[in-house]
Amino acid sequence: MALADIGSPVRRWAKAQERAYNNGEDRPLGGFLGAMSVYSTVVATGAAVVRASGKQLPERIPLGDAVLITIGTFRLARRIAKDPVTSPLRAPFATFNGASGEAELSEDVRVHGGWKHAVGELVTCPFCLAQWVGTAFVFGYVAAPNATRLAALVMTTAAGSDVLQFAYDAIQSKATGGGEDDSGSDG
Incomplete structure (x- = not known):
């Protein structure tokens, strides 16, 4: 069997699984299978x-580096999936619904079915993106630990700043009985 012929049975199998699994919903199992293959x-x-x-793999990762990369992963995944500034990256796969929180957007998957649906779900879901972002940080840490620490530090300080912004707004709201949003909308 030629390499090009392998795709056809896999696609047929994925379509059969979609019909059996979907229960009337539009779940792009073939697209998800493609995303897992790419990953x-x-x-x-x-x-x-x-x-x-x-390059030698580190025998262990210092706790400080693990925390830095974890928080950096959280912030970067959320930035890619929800930030107004990164919406052009999501636009081919998502439609704008409005704000979903402070400097965050709500978006729906634009194309239903197939690989574009799978990509739409990936790029609008910070939980889904965390796997990809975390993997990039880990490979970066192995290849260039100092540069990766620096990139993770930028995202970690942004996450810390977010926490302080919310704390400030909560204190201000409690003190004045209202709330003033001066966080901006371009994250």
Whole structure:
């Protein structure tokens, strides 16, 4: 069987699973399978590049670095999925619904079914993006730990600033009996 012929049975299998699984809902199992394939390929390629470069994997990650990367992953995934400034990245796959919180947008998947639906769900979901962003941070940490710490620090300070903005607004609201939103809308 030629390599090009392998895709056809996989697509037929994915379509059959979609019909059996979806229960009337539009769930793009084939698109999700494609996304998992892309992710697996990226991870395998990254691992091969690390191995070929001769870089040694760290035996352990210091707790401070793990926390920095974790908070950086949270903030960057949320920035990509919800921030008004990054909406052009999501626009081909999502439609704007309005604000969903302080400097965050609510969006729906634009195309239902297929790979565009799967990508739409991925780019509008900070929980889904965290896997991809975290993987990038980890590979970055192995390849260039100082640069990765710096990038994670930027996102971590942004997350800390977000917490302080919410705390300030809560204190201000309690003190004045109302709330004033001067956080802006461009995150």
